Amino acid sequence: MEYRAEIDGLRAVAVLPVIFFHAGFSWFSGGYVGVDVFFVISGYLITSILLKDLDKGRFSIKKFYERRARRILPALFFVISCSTPFAYYWMNPQQFKDFCQALVATSIFSSNILFWINTDYWSPAAQENPLLHTWSLAVEEQFYLFFPLLLLLLWSSGKNRIFYVVIFLSAASLLLSEWGWRNQPSANFYLVFSRVWELGAGVICAFILQKKLEPSKYQDLAAFIGFLGILLSIFYYDDSTPFPSIYAALPVVGTALIVLFARDNLTQRILSTKFLVMIGLISFSAYLWHQPVLVFARIRSISEPSSVLMGALALLSIILAYFSWKFVEQPFRNGGSLHLSQKSIFAYSGMASAFILAVGLYGHVSEGMPYRLAPSGVEFSEINKMTELNMGLDRTCAVAGSSISDVVSSGRCQTSKVPNVLVWGDSYAMHLLQALTSSASSKNYGLIQLTKSACAPVFGLAPILKSYSPSFPKECIDFNDAVKSYLTNAPNVEYVIMSSPMDPLYNQTVNSQGKVEPISTEVVRLALNETIEFLKEIGKKPIFISPPPRIGKNLSKCSTYQVTFENTSNFKCGFKIDELSESHQKAMSFLNMRGLDIPILDLTPYICDGELCASYINGVNIYRDGGHLSMIGSAYLGRKFDLLGAALTVAGEKVDPIGHPRAISSRTQIEGNQASF
Numbered sequence: 001m002e003y004r005a006e007i008d009g010l011r012a013v014a015v016l017p018v019i020f021f022h023a024g025f026s027w028f029s030g031g032y033v034g035v036d037v038f039f040v041i042s043g044y045l046i047t048s049i050l051l052k053d054l055d056k057g058r059f060s061i062k063k064f065y066e067r068r069a070r071r072i073l074p075a076l077f078f079v080i081s082c083s084t085p086f087a088y089y090w091m092n093p094q095q096f097k098d099f100c101q102a103l104v105a106t107s108i109f110s111s112n113i114l115f116w117i118n119t120d121y122w123s124p125a126a127q128e129n130p131l132l133h134t135w136s137l138a139v140e141e142q143f144y145l146f147f148p149l150l151l152l153l154l155w156s157s158g159k160n161r162i163f164y165v166v167i168f169l170s171a172a173s174l175l176l177s178e179w180g181w182r183n184q185p186s187a188n189f190y191l192v193f194s195r196v197w198e199l200g201a202g203v204i205c206a207f208i209l210q211k212k213l214e215p216s217k218y219q220d221l222a223a224f225i226g227f228l229g230i231l232l233s234i235f236y237y238d239d240s241t242p243f244p245s246i247y248a249a250l251p252v253v254g255t256a257l258i259v260l261f262a263r264d265n266l267t268q269r270i271l272s273t274k275f276l277v278m279i280g281l282i283s284f285s286a287y288l289w290h291q292p293v294l295v296f297a298r299i300r301s302i303s304e305p306s307s308v309l310m311g312a313l314a315l316l317s318i319i320l321a322y323f324s325w326k327f328v329e330q331p332f333r334n335g336g337s338l339h340l341s342q343k344s345i346f347a348y349s350g351m352a353s354a355f356i357l358a359v360g361l362y363g364h365v366s367e368g369m370p371y372r373l374a375p376s377g378v379e380f381s382e383i384n385k386m387t388e389l390n391m392g393l394d395r396t397c398a399v400a401g402s403s404i405s406d407v408v409s410s411g412r413c414q415t416s417k418v419p420n421v422l423v424w425g426d427s428y429a430m431h432l433l434q435a436l437t438s439s440a441s442s443k444n445y446g447l448i449q450l451t452k453s454a455c456a457p458v459f460g461l462a463p464i465l466k467s468y469s470p471s472f473p474k475e476c477i478d479f480n481d482a483v484k485s486y487l488t489n490a491p492n493v494e495y496v497i498m499s500s501p502m503d504p505l506y507n508q509t510v511n512s513q514g515k516v517e518p519i520s521t522e523v524v525r526l527a528l529n530e531t532i533e534f535l536k537e538i539g540k541k542p543i544f545i546s547p548p549p550r551i552g553k554n555l556s557k558c559s560t561y562q563v564t565f566e567n568t569s570n571f572k573c574g575f576k577i578d579e580l581s582e583s584h585q586k587a588m589s590f591l592n593m594r595g596l597d598i599p600i601l602d603l604t605p606y607i608c609d610g611e612l613c614a615s616y617i618n619g620v621n622i623y624r625d626g627g628h629l630s631m632i633g634s635a636y637l638g639r640k641f642d643l644l645g646a647a648l649t650v651a652g653e654k655v656d657p658i659g660h661p662r663a664i665s666s667r668t669q670i671e672g673n674q675a676s677f
Contacts, residue, residue: 006262007041008280009271010255014038015283017234019290019317022133023310030237033251035136036198036244037230038287040255042140043202044209050148051210054155064148066342067334069349072137074332075285075324077352080106083130083292084359090299092564093368093380095128100363102131107357109141116190122239124554124626128299130292135190142192143199163207170200174246181242182470194244201252205259219261226257227267285321285329293317302561304553376567383563397449398430404450404482416446421495421644422540423449424483425457428547429499431629435638436497441645442638448493450486452479456500459484459531461524488538496540497647498598501547501587501627521590532598543651545643546591548603548622548629549613552581555623556630559616573616577608584627599650606641 014037021031049067053059080103087099098118105111112135119126126132154162173196180188188194216222233251241247262268270276279286293313297305305313331338332345340348363369370381397413407413415437423429423436429451436447454465455476462476469475487493502524535542558573591600607613607622615623622633629637637643 005277006258006268006271007045008283009273009276010037010041010258010262011280011283012276012278013230013271014041015286016279018133018287019314022127022290022294023307023314024304025307025310028234029239030234030241032243033230033233033237033248036248036251037255038136039140039195039198040202040205040252040259043143043199044205044259045202046144046147047203047206048209050151051159051206054151059148059152061148061152062342064144066345068141068144069345070332070334070336071284071329072141073349073352075288075329076106076134076137077356078324078328079285079288079292080131080356083296086292086296087130088369088372089375090296090564091368092560093370093372093384095299095368096372097364097368098129099131100360100368102129102134103356103360104364105138105360106131106134107353107360109138111135112138112142112190112192116186120186121189128295130295132295133287133291139190139192139195140199143196147199147203159207159210163204166200166203166207170197170204173197173200174249177244177248178246181245184469185242188245189243198244198248198252201256202259205256208260215263216261219263220265220267222257223261223263223265223267226254226261227270229254229257279318282318282321282325285324286318289320289324290314290317293320300565302558374564374567376563376565378563378567380564383560397433397451398427399450399452399479404479404486407450408448408486413450414446414448415442416448418492419446419448420492421445421447421497421648422483422487422490422493423447423451423497423499425451425499426455427451427453427628428501429457429497429545431624431631431634432497432499432545432643434631434634435629436644436647438635438638439642439644440639441642441648445495445644445648447644450483452476455479456502457483457498457531458524458527459534461527484534487535487540491539494539494541495648495651495653496535496542497545498542499545499547501550501583502590503583503587521593525590525593525596529595529597541651541653542598543601543647544591544598545601545647546603547584547587547627548607549575549577550581550584550627551575551579552583552626554626555615556621556625559621571616572614574612574614577604577611577613599652601643601647601650603637606637606643 014034016034017028017031018034019031020028021034025031050059050064053063084099084103087096091099101114101118102111105114111131115121115129115132115135119129119132121132121135150165151162154165173194177188177194177197180194229250233247233254237243237247258267258271262271293316294310297309297313301309330336332340368380370379370384372380374380374383397407399407411417421436423432430449430453433447433449436442452475454463454468454472456463457480459480460477462473462480464473487496532542555573555575559571562571562573588602590596604613615621617633617636620633620636621630622636624630624633
């Protein structure tokens with residue numbers, strides 16, 4: 001097969017945007033499409049080799065997998081070997097357990113399945129997994145498990161028939177991806193079935209080019225349009241773009257046009273420049289290195305690393321890639337300096353895979369080896385206790401579907417057989433449970449929890465969220481309708497404590513008729529007021545508890561970092577009131593807007609003292625992430641300030657909450673004592 005320098009240049013165009021995207025550079029908001037470019041290139045190159053071997057009657061499954069092993073495994077195992085010590089010393093038990101699970105999955109090329117089950121690619125948690133990028137390797141290897149066999153099986157029927165079979169399978173896969181992003185977005189992103197058409201585009205190119213296309217007067221334009229299509233998707237797409245879907249056709253078809261027509265023209269000359277070709281040659285190693293380098297930098301930094309540092313780390317990934325390409329990849333290739341036989345390659349690959357698998361299984365079974373010593377000299381098991389790493393939201397009473405009958409009938413989510421206080425809302429209502437049940441006033445009131453993640457306590461409206469199933473809006477509306485029905489038939493419930501940051505509803509929303517509403521705070525305000533009016537009509541007293549102050553960053557990381565890496569006994573973790581995030585300010589503006597007829601309990605004075613807010617108080621991590629209270633932090637605030645009593649006081653109940661009584665409504669100035677830490 002003739003060497004095409006422009007294909008290596010195209011590899012550079014694929015890998016650099018991926019690196020810069022993961023480094024957090026906003027200009028490369030669609031940099032993730034580089035993976036799709038890689039898929040097309042891979043399908044083209046591998047199929048070209050297979051067709052050549054089949055034509056000459058020398059095709060061998062063993063030889064094919066030997067080439068794959070030489071190409072993929074040495075660099076992959078080397079990067080994993082270099083990453084594991086950093087993971088062992090720096091990652092908390094839950095992170096290290098996740099890493100070990102990824103080791104197991106990567107060793108058997110199924111990490112895409114693991115991440116489909118466990119990890120939203122677009123979530124902040126994804127930035128803490130050094131092996132997240134191996135999902136694409138798994139997709140390729142799963143494709144190449146069946147594709148060579150399919151070629152071999154159909155070879156006797158002729159190339160034309162195989163060509164049309166590939167077109168059919170690719171079209172079916174594209175249709176599946178269109179269905180998938182609407183109905184199963186996570187599976188659609190990670191699993192091979194909705195990616196086959198991208199690899200198939202490369203396969204189709206290989207078949208076409210076997211026929212030695214005659215030069216066309218339009219080929220220069222076609223290649224350049226393909227190049228522009230890739231660039232447009234890199235700089236224009238973002239995490240809101242449904243992917244993969246028909247949108248992926250822009251980089252996929254663009255890559256195919258370059259593969260087919262970038263010959264003796266401007267596009268070919270651009271992609272054949274020495275710099276791009278060199279980056280292309282080391283692109284596989286660069287892809288392997290960039291994710292662990294960036295992830296460990298984030299773990300080792302107390303705050304998000306600067307763009308300057310992330311740029312330097314992106315460059316470091318390229319430097320490391322050069323050395324692993326030269327000293328790890330190249331020696332194992334056919335004709336490389338090691339001259340290993342096929343038998344040796346399979347034997348060493350099997351042993352290395354088994355070792356990585358064993359390490360991963362041990363890390364998983366041991367729950368992330370919690371008795372490791374952190375760099376500070378403290379056991380991670382002790383850090384867990386100090387920083388509450390293992391205790392997030394209490395989801396045991398969260399409603400998974402839309403029905404609340406099981407929750408109500410079981411009695412497990414209430415503190416009294418005849419509860420008189422309902423806690424209703426999304427995860428920002430969930431995190432209040434420890435505060436409310438730990439309050440001194442709780443001995444006089446019975447609580448029941450009816451909550452559903454991302455589902456604000458508003459009748460008739462639900463958000464459309466990319467990371468949730470398309471059925472979620474209906475589930476949310478049905479859930480709130482079920483709460484409505486429950487309240488109508490629960491005369492014992494006198495108070496309804498509601499909470500939500502309302503953020504999801506500022507995206508597109510669906511109403512009870514299934515109509516998509518435009519983004520509008522007025523739509524949300526009217527719906528919330530109708531909800532409040534209904535509650536009052538049936539004799540309930542609604543109270544809204546605000547989200548805690550947020551700054552758009554992980555507020556638990558400061559204390560975690562200090563105890564893990566420095567072990568200082570008298571550290572302070574907090575933020576300034578003027579750092580409040582735009583989303584939090586928007587939420588508070590909404591809750592304080594004129595015409596919203598509900599008393600509001602603002603959590604800010606309980607966490608902030610004047611201009612300073614604390615995220616770690618008296619050995620307690622108040623937050624679990626960028627906005628939710630930790631379970632222990634929630635309980636701490638409840639015990640210290642009797643938040644249940646404060647909420648009921650806001651609603652007009654004569655309660656004398658302990659600590660600092662703060663009957664603060666949305667139309668009352670904050671006065672008196674501030675929270676002291």
